Amino acid sequence: MPFIPHTPEEQREMLAAIGVDSIEALFEDIPAKFRAGDLNLPSGLSEMEVRQKLEKTAARNHTDLTSFLGAGFYDHYIPSAVDALCSRGEFYTAYTPYQAEASQGMLQAIFEYQTAVARLMDLEYANASLYDGGTALYEAIMMAVRHTRRSRIVISESVNPIYRVMLDSYTTNLKLDLVTVPHKDCNTDMDALLAALNDDTAAVIVQNPNFFGTVQDFTALFDKAREHKIVSVISTYPVMQSILKTPGRMGADIAVAEGQSLGLPLSFGGPYLGIMACNKQLIRQMPGRIAGRTVDKNGKTGFVLTLQAREQHIRREKATSNICSNQALCALRALMYMSLLGPQGLKKTAQVGIERAHYAANRLERLPGVRVVNQPFGNEFTVKLPVRAYEVIDKLLDMKFVPGFPLGRYYQGMDNHLLVACTEKTTKQCIGILAELIGGAL
Amino acid sequence: MKTLFQDSSKGRTGVWPKEPKGNTEADIPAYLLRDTAPKLPELSEIDVIRHFTRLSRLNYSVDSNFYPLGSCTMKYNPKFTEAVAAQPGFTNLHPLIPQLKGAGHMTQGALEVLYETEQLLGEITGMSAFTLQPMAGAHGELTGVMLMAAYHNDKGNRKTKIIVPDSAHGTNPASAAIAGYDVVSIQSKNGMIDPDELEKVLDDEVAGLMMTCPNTLGLFECGLERIVKLVHGVDGLLYYDGANLNAIMGKMRVGDVGFDVVHLNLHKTFATPHGGGGPGSGPVGVSQRLVDYLPISRVVKLEDGQYYLNYDYPKSIGYIAPFYGNFGVILKAYAYILRLGREGIVRATENAVLAANYLRKRIEEHLEIPHDRICMHEFVASAAKQAEKGVRALDIAKALLDKGHYAPTIYFPLIVKECLMFEPTETESKETLDGFVDDLIEILGRVETDPQSIHDAPVTTPVQRLDEVRAARSMELVDDAGL
Structure with missing residues (x-):
């Protein structure tokens, strides 16, 4: 049997030591009426057969596409060293580092990851990771609700709608009042947000660049929030954060992000990485694992999981969150990615994406009836087409081109709007073809 | 071991995907950009490779150690x-x-x-x-x-x-x-x-x-x-x-x-x-x-x-x-x-339960098992008697690390005093289980003869017992090197 080392003779020896005469005797506690019959599963396959079968399955996915799809999830180049390092069994077959002395590798890596994230966001602290950008946003809201003891949440409609529908589900039973402030021509509507803040508000939530790609400064909004003792939450794009004004500089209290862009493959939606950083005042409300530096009894530097009085295994129903397993290996990948690129490499990656996107916007805007809606933007932008975005996508798919994401899927009245993303992997040549194909499809 | 940030050398570069033109201000106004680049480590590729390879060696893992962590089912992770x-x-x-x-x-x-x-x-x-x-x-x-x-x-x-x-x-x-x-x-x-x-x-x-x-x-x-x-x-x-x-x-x-x-x-x-x-x-x-x-x-x-x-x-x-x-x-x-298929799924369960009961039976004479009867895939023992002599579950767990085994889950479930929860899984051989029990017996023998050696454990790990109180108090949660 696969992966079971016991020979029949060893099994007999073990049964004799236990004092029973069959393996079946070990299951006598399960009442006869609950005993399962033979499972209706296929027979086992050899390793080779499983791999052959799943090679065929993989081949049924179309990954030979030229894609301008982003919408919060981006196709960045992953240096070969990331996979080489991450596939070390010492990392990926370990558990959560409960026994610190036997887990220093993971603990130091988490500490370094926390440091890198805090520096990227320009905030004091970061945790060891959450599941993804959406659940990180939900956890940020819950931090604000606990911290302020208020229940009103103001969120911009330009925050990724994939996350906003998740927030709807999570807050259904929680007596929270989620107020969504509409966007204004793909900009986050600062005036409307300012007007929506009041002394009952727990948190204000914005995204930069927002879902449409627009880059803005939220300093004034966060200043006003502070006056009302409201927690300011900003959702960001980590690669772009290497060049854009930081959450810390804008005065945000909590920064969250989907960390997929930092060296994680798109992998059909997961595993991804929930990034969270916060300022000093909120650290005890932080969910999830946190590593800290300390010394051993000989004074040697070492690392432990710390501030565990927040966590479910200690506080049970009074914990700050129920999270146990997080995305440690994904955080490790992100740390490796950031270390390999360094500050300059990360910035250059962002810059190439921005340059490509502006080149693409320029090319598309030359087409009749096509208008770039937002300004300024980073590596992603919104164009309004003279026809429905779906129709253009449908036509281009046949040529193995995905020109972008149709905003009509989430926004009423935006059926003609297309969200187009570029990264350092996007070539000028492909942008040229894209412009020609879209031009031909109009 | 130094952190990535302590190892950083200004101007050293790793992997750059592409060279930009670099005139970002033409696309995004300066007031929307950050003042200085994030202080991420500046390392060469081999620096990074060595750093993480060395870090990995500081970890116990299923690929390198028996990992009887109760409730976590640390079975072998097949490579295919x-x-x-x-x-x-x-x-x-x-x-x-x-x-x-x-x-x-x-x-x-x-x-x-x-x-x-x-x-x-x-x-x-x-x-x-x-x-x-x-x-x-x-x-x-x-x-x-x-x-x-x-x-x-x-x-x-x-x-x-x-x-x-x-x-x-x-x-x-x-x-x-x-x-x-x-x-x-x-x-x-x-x-x-x-x-x-x-x-x-x-x-x-x-x-x-x-x-x-x-x-x-x-x-x-x-x-x-x-x-x-x-x-x-x-x-x-x-x-x-x-x-x-x-x-x-x-x-x-x-x-x-x-x-x-x-x-x-x-x-x-x-x-x-x-x-x-x-x-x-x-x-x-x-x-x-x-x-x-x-x-x-x-x-x-x-x-x-x-x-x-x-x-x-x-x-x-x-x-x-x-x-x-x-x-x-x-x-x-x-x-x-x-x-695994139909058969393999059942055999996995059977051998997990077999291994747990074998381990339980071999341990029961040396460590109290509060509910000592046929168990399923894991069982809980108590070091309450050893604790009376000053050696707690935590100490035993640390001493096991010195023997090259990861520790069982300790202090959970909360309803058993000084508890140690063992889950061997189906993928560990009888020799591994026997070796583990022999090591555990040797440690328990020292409760009488040399309890200090158990209190001192672990001594073979990269660091010895860490000061958790200091960690919580000093809140050193990020590195300040290179700032």
Whole structure:
């Protein structure tokens, strides 16, 4: 049997030591009426057969596409060293580092990851990771609700709608009042947000660049929030954060992000990485694992999981969150990615994406009836087409081109709007073809 | 070992994908840009390779050590599943592709993986339908409790409480509380849920009971049948925490018993690696009466064999994940189930329980086992007697590290004093188990002869016992090097 080392003779020896005469005797506690019959599963396959079968399955996915799809999830180049390092069994077959002395590798890596994230966001602290950008946003809201003891949440409609529908589900039973402030021509509507803040508000939530790609400064909004003792939450794009004004500089209290862009493959939606950083005042409300530096009894530097009085295994129903397993290996990948690129490499990656996107916007805007809606933007932008975005996508798919994401899927009245993303992997040549194909499809 | 930040040298460069023109201010006004680049480490590629290779060597792992961490099912993680999941046909797939009209045919392979995995898990557990979206066990619990709430709300039931036994994983009460319920804890009797105690707290406001079976002592709940009847009697729902599924897989299907919701931990029972603390995957299965409330999207198979994502479920709890779950993890579990098949699944359970009982029997003369009877896949021992002599469970755990074994789970479940929870899993050989017990016996012998040596442990690890109080007080949670 696969992966079971016991020979029949060893099994007999073990049964004799236990004092029973069959393996079946070990299951006598399960009442006869609950005993399962033979499972209706296929027979086992050899390793080779499983791999052959799943090679065929993989081949049924179309990954030979030229894609301008982003919408919060981006196709960045992953240096070969990331996979080489991450596939070390010492990392990926370990558990959560409960026994610190036997887990220093993971603990130091988490500490370094926390440091890198805090520096990227320009905030004091970061945790060891959450599941993804959406659940990180939900956890940020819950931090604000606990911290302020208020229940009103103001969120911009330009925050990724994939996350906003998740927030709807999570807050259904929680007596929270989620107020969504509409966007204004793909900009986050600062005036409307300012007007929506009041002394009952727990948190204000914005995204930069927002879902449409627009880059803005939220300093004034966060200043006003502070006056009302409201927690300011900003959702960001980590690669772009290497060049854009930081959450810390804008005065945000909590920064969250989907960390997929930092060296994680798109992998059909997961595993991804929930990034969270916060300022000093909120650290005890932080969910999830946190590593800290300390010394051993000989004074040697070492690392432990710390501030565990927040966590479910200690506080049970009074914990700050129920999270146990997080995305440690994904955080490790992100740390490796950031270390390999360094500050300059990360910035250059962002810059190439921005340059490509502006080149693409320029090319598309030359087409009749096509208008770039937002300004300024980073590596992603919104164009309004003279026809429905779906129709253009449908036509281009046949040529193995995905020109972008149709905003009509989430926004009423935006059926003609297309969200187009570029990264350092996007070539000028492909942008040229894209412009020609879209031009031909109009 | 120095941190990445301590090792950083200004101006040193690693991997740059491409050189930009660099005139970003032409595209984005300066006031929207950051003043200085983030102070990330500046290293060469080989610096990074050496740093992480050295860090990896400081870890104990299943690939390098016996890892009898109770409740965590640290079985061997087969390497072919890594190869399967690393295929570009899966890793390069953007999750929004199937949401584009006209692109339905482009992700048929991935959708088939999801559909087939749901079917296989449904057969193994006897549940009517599954969602694979929860990204870890605790996330599955929260999803499960949200499903229970949706059921009661839809029926117009006024339910405010969820019952959780005192032996439960800490995530159970935390998940129930986060979903908006009051948590009622009930005391165990002889290590089991006491149906009489349960009956006392049952009333019409009880939304359900969360339980683990076998429970966290590794014992099968002997009152299970009555418990199910009692909870269903007040229109409560039965929640099954699948952390211990490795004890019953192929022997009992929780759906057949009457459970309404179950979450599984693919990173335990189905051999996907724990990754040093994730990513996991926590699929949730439901009985027929909860199917309508499952999260969207759901994968549907058409008569012509094509798959598509259906979002049209008006009673659904909505979206709990951005997409379809931790797909890369689900793939590995799928490959593992295909490899084991009908027979292998049952043999895994049988040998896990065999190994646990063998280990229990070999340990029982040396360490007190409060409920010493045939156990399932794990068992709990107590170092209470050793503690009277000053050697606590923690000390024994640390001494085991010096022998090259990872430690068992300690101080959980909370209902046994000085407890050590052992889960050997089916993939460890008899020699490994014997070697472990011999080492444990040697350590316990020193409780009398040389207790100080146990207090001093570990001495062979990269660091010795760490000052946790100092860590919590000094709050050094980030590095200040190079600022």
